[in-house]
Amino acid sequence: MVQKTLLQVLLTVGWTFFGVILLYASTWLFDRLHPIDFRREINKGNVAAGIVLAAVILAIAGILATVLAI
Numbered sequence: 001m002v003q004k005t006l007l008q009v010l011l012t013v014g015w016t017f018f019g020v021i022l023l024y025a026s027t028w029l030f031d032r033l034h035p036i037d038f039r040r041e042i043n044k045g046n047v048a049a050g051i052v053l054a055a056v057i058l059a060i061a062g063i064l065a066t067v068l069a070i
Contacts (some may be wrong), residue, residue, distance in 0.1 A: 038050075
């Protein structure tokens with residue numbers, strides 16, 4: 001019983017780590033493919049760039065949550 005619970009915890013942590021890596025990689029890829037440097041624009045105070053980047057991150061997170069839940 002304890003081994004099964006420990007295995008489930010380790011699998012959860014592993015898949016969470018994998019999901020975070022995928023989220024970071026896909027956000028990095030979006031930054032490279034898009035002509036606008038969103039991080040520089042956000043640092044300059046561009047709120048619209050922050051909203052776009054937040055929407056992209058939320059969309060990618062939704063897709064990853066669906067895929068990883070299967």
